[in-house]
Amino acid sequence: xxxxxxxxxxxxxxxxxxxxxxxxxxxxxxxxxxxxxxxxxxxxxxxxxxxxxxxxxxxxxxxxxxxxxxxxxxxxxxxxxxxxxxxxxxxxxxxxxxxxxxxxxxxxxxxxxxxxxxxxx
Numbered sequence: 001x002x003x004x005x006x007x008x009x010x011x012x013x014x015x016x017x018x019x020x021x022x023x024x025x026x027x028x029x030x031x032x033x034x035x036x037x038x039x040x041x042x043x044x045x046x047x048x049x050x051x052x053x054x055x056x057x058x059x060x061x062x063x064x065x066x067x068x069x070x071x072x073x074x075x076x077x078x079x080x081x082x083x084x085x086x087x088x089x090x091x092x093x094x095x096x097x098x099x100x101x102x103x104x105x106x107x108x109x110x111x112x113x114x115x116x117x118x119x120x121x
Contacts (some may be wrong), residue, residue, distance in 0.1 A: 021087050043086035052098070053105050055079060060111065072102045 027113035043113075044051055059106045060068050079085065085093040 024081060042090065043092075044084055045086050045088060048085050048093075048101065049105065051084065052079075052101055053109075056102055056105055056109075072106065073099055076102055 033083060053065075058064055059066065062068065064075075064078070073095070076095050078099050080092060080095045083092045085098060087093060
């Protein structure tokens with residue numbers, strides 16, 4: 001009889017210890033850890049020609065995984081979709097404006113037209 005009582009006590013202790021191991025541990029998470037968020041960058045309003053020139057060079061060297069014979073309009077559409085360039089009233093600059101600026105930069109860089117066409121003079 002004593003053995004039965006001892007076995008029951010052991011079973012109860014095991015079930016209690018299993019219940020504790022299955023329970024989840026609720027710990028509080030300390031807030032305000034990590035880097036502090038700064039002001040969000042919405043876009044570029046001034047000195048666009050620097051960024052446009054960098055993208056144009058990457059485009060001509062095929063770093064953007066597009067053949068340059070696709071045309072400057074392809075790059076202009078890409079930049080417009082990213083909404084990088086903004087007016088002073090925070091509106092995105094039109095594709096045609098970006099394309100015109102890219103064409104002017106291409107002429108200033110004295111690069112040959114990627115499509116092999118002659119420039120109009």
